[in-house]
Amino acid sequence: MLKTQTDIKQEILSKLDRPLVLIGLMGAGKTRIGRMLAQTLQIPFTDSDDEIEKAAGCSVSDIFQRFGENYFRDGERRVIKRLLKKKACVISTGGGAIMAPETAKIIWNNSISIWIKADMQTTLSRVSKNLEKRPMLTNGNPETILEDLMKKRYPVYEKADIHLTSIDMEESNIIQDALNAIYNHVHGKK
Ligand code: S3P
Numbered sequence: 169m170l171k172t173q174t175d176i177k178q179e180i181l182s183k184l185d186r187p188l189v190l191i192g193l194m195g196a197g198k199t200r201i202g203r204m205l206a207q208t209l210q211i212p213f214t215d216s217d218d219e220i221e222k223a224a225g226c227s228v229s230d231i232f233q234r235f236g237e238n239y240f241r242d243g244e245r246r247v248i249k250r251l252l253k254k255k256a257c258v259i260s261t262g263g264g265a266i267m268a269p270e271t272a273k274i275i276w277n278n279s280i281s282i283w284i285k286a287d288m289q290t291t292l293s294r295v296s297k298n299l300e301k302r303p304m305l306t307n308g309n310p311e312t313i314l315e316d317l318m319k320k321r322y323p324v325y326e327k328a329d330i331h332l333t334s335i336d337m338e339e340s341n342i343i344q345d346a347l348n349a350i351y352n353h354v355h356g357k358k
Contacts, residue, residue, distance in 0.1 A: 173344070176351050177209055183354040184211075184256040189279035191325055193317060194263040194302055195294035196284040197334040201342055202260035208343050212257040216265060219247045228262070232303035245271040252278045263317070264304065266324055276327070280353055282346070283328035288314065290335050329353055 171179075188205065190198040199215050206213030217228050220243050224231055231240045244265050251259050252274055259279070266272045266281075275281055286294070292311055295302055305313050330349045334342055 173347065176347050180347065180350050180354055181209060181211070181256060184209075184280075184350075187252055187254055187256070187279045188258045188350065189252075189275050189281050190258065190260045190284055191266045191275070191281055191328055192263065192284040193286070193291055193314070193321060193325075194304070195291040196263075196286045197294070197342075198260040198263075198284045200339075201284055201332070201334060201346065202258045204339060204343050205346055206258040208347070209256075209258070212254070213260070214251055214257065215260045216244060216247050216251060217262050219251065220244055220262075223247060227301070229301060229303045237303075241265075241268045241271070244268070245274075249274050263321070267321060272324070280330065280350065281328040282330040282332055282349075283325045284332050284334050285325070286334050288318070 188202075190202045192198050202215070203213050220231070220240070221227055224243060226234075228240065231243070241264070244262060245268060248259070248261060248265060248271055251257075261275070266275060288311070291314060295305060295310060295314070299305055299310065302310075304317070307313070330346075330353055332342065332346055332349065337345075
């Protein structure tokens with residue numbers, strides 16, 4: 169018999185013993201999808217950048233400007249390590265978090281990782297809406313920088329347990345895809 173979304177949700181929740189961690193390039197839709205996924209599963213949602221800002225008392229852009237990227241990555245690793253102590257929850261991480269080897273190790277070992285992927289056009293149009301909030305894109309042409317980041321980061325993002333595409337899709341379809349993929353993952357099916 170075909171399973172309903174309620175059955176799928178319940179079966180995921182009964183097996184979920186670690187956080188669902190969203191990774192992927194800025195503008196891919198990690199926060200939006202993460203929030204919806206958490207709401208659908210009725211589990212907590214946290215955005216690691218928000219937590220870093222709370223801990224630092226200033227914005228991510230300010231941290232980059234005043235203290236530099238290394239300082240930010242250090243705080244990011246500590247925040248993600250703390251967030252990963254929770255069990256069933258959804259955590260959206262900043263696009264560069266998984267590129268720091270120590271942060272990557274704790275994410276790969278302690279979560280179900282989900283790569284949220286979008287194409288260049290979608291990514292560019294999303295990030296262009298608030299470039300001032302994207303310190304990684306301020307030193308040059310955003311499209312060239314994104315291209316370079318895609319080349320460097322995609323081979324790492326690819327290691328995620330689950331891959332999801334967020335281009336031109338109804339939100340409900342993305343969440344349905346996410347639920348099916350998580351269901352298969354917790355049941356040991358790829
Ligand atoms: C970064 C992505 C940002 C934020 C910081 C650095 C990156 O998060 O952590 O500006 O290196 O790609 P989002 O991916 O949520 O925009």
